[in-house]
Ligand code: AMP
C-alpha cells in the first residue's frame with residue numbers, strides 16, 4: 028500500500044486545498060481505511076470506531092495486541108451520548124473543565140461500539156481533542172474515530188509526522204502532518220465507572236487539576252511502581268510500551284551526586300567500547316563527560332521536557348546507543364506523567380545516589 032504523507036497547517040484549514048485533503052482523509056475512514064492524524068498530545072492512528080473491521084486493521088497496522096483497547100475520539104460533547112448511556116456527574120464536571128483537551132474518560136459502552144474497538148471490554152475510552160486539524164478530520168470521518176498512538180507497538184509514541192512515517196509507511200492510507208505535537212505525551216486517562224474516579228494513566232491534565240474539580244481521585248497503583256501481582260486497569264499500561272534498543276537507567280538524588288555517578292558510568296562504559304548517551308536538563312547537560320548528549324529542556328519548563336522526551340528516545344535508537352542515563356524528575360504536576368513514561372522505558376531501572 029502506498030501511504031500518502033500530506034502536510035497541512037492548522038492556520039490554513041479554511042483554504043480549499045486543506046478542505047479537499049480533510050475530505051479525502053474523512054472518506055478513507057468512511058470506507059474502512061486508516062489515517063494517522065495530529066492531536067495536541069501525540070499523533071493518532073485513526074479508523075472508524077464503529078466499524079469492527081476498521082478496528083481490526085488498526086491492531087494489524089501497529090502490531091498491537093488485540094486486548095489493548097483503543098480511544099474513541101469525538102469532535103463535540105453531544106457525540107458522547109451516542110456511544111454511552113450513562114454519563115456520571117463526575118464526567119460532566121470534567122467535561123466542563125477539560126474538554127476539548129488532553130483528557131480521556133472511561134464510560135460504560137453501548138451496543139453501537141463494537142468490542143473490537145474496546146479490546147473486548149464493556150467500557151469505552153473517549154476523548155474530545157482540541158487540535159483543530161484533528162477536529163476537522165474527525166468531523167469529516169463521521170464523528171467517531173478510534174485511535175491509539177500512531178507508532179508501531181513497542182516504539183515511543185510519535186510526536187511528529189516523520190515519526191509516523193518512520194513506523195507506518197506502507198501500512199496505512201494517509202498521514203496528516205501538521206508538525207510537532209504541542210504536548211508530546213499521551214492523554215491523561217480517568218476511569219469514571221466506579222464510585223471513586225481513578226487515574227489510569229497520568230498526563231498533561233494532572234492529579235492536582237483533577238482533584239480540584241472532583242474533590243477526590245485515586246491513582247492506579249501501577250502508575251509509578253511495579254506492583255507484583257497487580258494488573259493495571261488500563262490494559263495497555265501492562266505492556267512495556269517501549270523497550271529501547273539500549274539500556275536506560277534513571278539516576279535520582281542530589282544534583283552533584285547524580286552528575287558524578289553518570290560521569291563515572293560514561294567513563295566506564297566507554298572503556299568497555301560501548302556507545303553512551305545522557306538525557307540532561309538544560310541547566311546541567313554541559314556537566315557531563317563527552318558522549319551522546321540530549322538536552323531535554325529546562326528543569327523549570329516541564330512542558331518542554333514532556334514535549335521532547337519521545338523524540339529523544341527515538342534518536343537514541345537511531346544512533347544505536349548501548350547505555351543511556353537520565354536525570355530524574357519530581358513526581359508532581361506533569362512530572363508524574365514524565366516519570367511514568369521514563370520508568371516504563373527504563374524497565375523501572377532506577378539508581379538512587
Ligand atoms: P494509546 O492510544 O496507544 O495511548 O492506548 C490507549 C490507552 O487507553 C491504552 O493504555 C489502553 O489500555 C487505554 N484504554 C482504552 N480503553 C480503555 C478502557 N475501556 N478501559 C481502560 N483503559 C482503556
Ligand code: MG
Nearest residue numbers: 175176177184
Ligand atoms: Mg500507544
